Amino acid sequence: MSTLLVAGTASHVGKSTVAAGLCRLLADRGVDVTPFKAQNMSTNARAVPRTAGDGFGEIGISQYVQARAARVAPTTDHNPVLLKPQGDGESQLVVDGRVRATVAAGGYYDDHWQHAREAAAAAHGRLAAAHDLVVAEGAGSVAEINLHHRDLANVETARVARDAVGSGSVAILLVADIERGGVFAAIVGTLELVPDDLRDLVCGVVVTKFRGDRSLLDSGLRAVETRTGVPVLGVLPFDDPGLPEEDSVAVPQSGTVRGATRDTGTDTGVDSSDGRLDDADAGVLVVVPRLPHIANYTDLGPLEAEPGVRVAYRALDAGIEDADAVVLPGTKNTVDDLLALHAAGYGERLRAFRGPIVGLCGGYQLLGDRLTNAAVEGTGDDDVVEGVGLLPVETRFSSEKHVVATELRLDADTGPLAGVHDRVSGYQIHQGRTRATADVETPFAPVDGDPTAALGAARGRVVGTYLHGLFENRPVRDRLVGSLFEASGETRPDAEESASTPYDRVAALVSGMDVDAVLDAVGVDG
Numbered sequence: 001m002s003t004l005l006v007a008g009t010a011s012h013v014g015k016s017t018v019a020a021g022l023c024r025l026l027a028d029r030g031v032d033v034t035p036f037k038a039q040n041m042s043t044n045a046r047a048v049p050r051t052a053g054d055g056f057g058e059i060g061i062s063q064y065v066q067a068r069a070a071r072v073a074p075t076t077d078h079n080p081v082l083l084k085p086q087g088d089g090e091s092q093l094v095v096d097g098r099v100r101a102t103v104a105a106g107g108y109y110d111d112h113w114q115h116a117r118e119a120a121a122a123a124h125g126r127l128a129a130a131h132d133l134v135v136a137e138g139a140g141s142v143a144e145i146n147l148h149h150r151d152l153a154n155v156e157t158a159r160v161a162r163d164a165v166g167s168g169s170v171a172i173l174l175v176a177d178i179e180r181g182g183v184f185a186a187i188v189g190t191l192e193l194v195p196d197d198l199r200d201l202v203c204g205v206v207v208t209k210f211r212g213d214r215s216l217l218d219s220g221l222r223a224v225e226t227r228t229g230v231p232v233l234g235v236l237p238f239d240d241p242g243l244p245e246e247d248s249v250a251v252p253q254s255g256t257v258r259g260a261t262r263d264t265g266t267d268t269g270v271d272s273s274d275g276r277l278d279d280a281d282a283g284v285l286v287v288v289p290r291l292p293h294i295a296n297y298t299d300l301g302p303l304e305a306e307p308g309v310r311v312a313y314r315a316l317d318a319g320i321e322d323a324d325a326v327v328l329p330g331t332k333n334t335v336d337d338l339l340a341l342h343a344a345g346y347g348e349r350l351r352a353f354r355g356p357i358v359g360l361c362g363g364y365q366l367l368g369d370r371l372t373n374a375a376v377e378g379t380g381d382d383d384v385v386e387g388v389g390l391l392p393v394e395t396r397f398s399s400e401k402h403v404v405a406t407e408l409r410l411d412a413d414t415g416p417l418a419g420v421h422d423r424v425s426g427y428q429i430h431q432g433r434t435r436a437t438a439d440v441e442t443p444f445a446p447v448d449g450d451p452t453a454a455l456g457a458a459r460g461r462v463v464g465t466y467l468h469g470l471f472e473n474r475p476v477r478d479r480l481v482g483s484l485f486e487a488s489g490e491t492r493p494d495a496e497e498s499a500s501t502p503y504d505r506v507a508a509l510v511s512g513m514d515v516d517a518v519l520d521a522v523g524v525d526g
Helices: 015-028 061-069 105-130 152-165 183-193 214-228 297-304 334-344 346-352 362-366 474-488 502-510 515-522
Strands: 002-008 033-036 039-041 045-049 056-060 081-087 090-095 098-104 133-137 170-177 202-210 232-237 256-258 284-289 309-314 325-328 357-360 370-372 384-386 393-411 421-436 444-446 456-459 462-465
Touching (some): 002 152, 002 515, 015 033, 015 170, 015 202, 015 502, 015 515, 039 152, 045 061, 056 061, 056 393, 061 502, 098 105, 105 152, 152 170, 170 183, 183 214, 202 515, 214 232, 284 297, 297 309, 334 370, 334 384, 334 393, 357 362, 362 462
Parallel strands (some): 002 133, 039 081, 170 202, 202 232, 357 462, 370 393
Antiparallel strands (some): 045 056, 090 098, 256 309, 456 462
């Protein structure tokens, strides 16, 4: 019943990566480990079984990844409180996997925080009782002194764990990112501002994203240890093991190109205004409109990992004529994003585009003829909003949210996925139901159940589906990528053979720290 809180000096310093790496490394060493994040803010979610009740619920994608790294089945206990930003300062509040309210920041703390804390404490208690070690990921900085009285993911997590089992089985590991500069000040300042009752729980510091000669840091690290009394347990190199990004901090900005250059951490051949590639760049280009409320963009990760494939996130006013394909991602607000597409003239560009177009979840809804009962889903006042008109379907919104892990039968005779006849798996997280308004191919159907229940549609070069995780299915990815290379006249590069997975690579990354010292701090053998 031990807990390690992986806290940070700031957002996006590598907490998720360190937590995932520890989960896999410790699981490989025989430790019964499980992840936890009391409160997450992310537009990237997965559907997993609910612990407290039937059916499925939502958790942040990082806890899904960390559970798989730990080789445990993901459940809603791994992330009991999830805030999903949806614009205008509001977020959808998800507790124990279910939507509870739409809240502004002040309203959440005034009206919902205590209930959220209770749910988080209960979830942590269940995990701690069932496993030897809970690796809890913090959020943002542990030194936000204006939030210490209501810091659920950091301060309250440490206190809940300490009060349950005593301080001898609870420790805090501080993660600091050297890439952004000022790492020594960040470490010292953060340790100075950690609440007094938690300061002695800090067992060490890990510096992440280091490039260059490690010896150049030695004098500074020794000074930090002397000044604070806290040991530096490791310096981890800059690397991308290939795990999905967690939250809105990492949402690709307009002009970002990801894919063939991901290993270098640079965007070679990119004009930052619209993400265009230089003529000399080989491969195929998939353009993704950078929707104002983009969500679950991690669906594009498997395409980014394909050799020779570049994924460019472009502003809505940027051109797409040089693209080999366009993928419309998910969105937290389909109505407002559809209005933004119309305002930018994006629908006209899509209708004129001759290559494959794929819509995922909200992107599927955007491609239809219309959205009805639209005021329920978005902030628009109109009941009906005309869609892009590339698929003869319409979506009617309701307050009900559909969250479920899904296995479907894909039988595609036409369109970008033509020739795929296989089972595909993923998950659904959406509001609204979509129905055909004219004859259209419906290639996605439940494996068991009503074969006429269409969870996607295809016509000509366009396909849409509610299935998140579509490109995680190898037959789908091979068909789409292969067809793009065929159409471009280029030779598709061979996939790099590798026995390692992202989980193996992230475990190797964190193995450069003193893991034994961490285990000693929480009283766990491993």
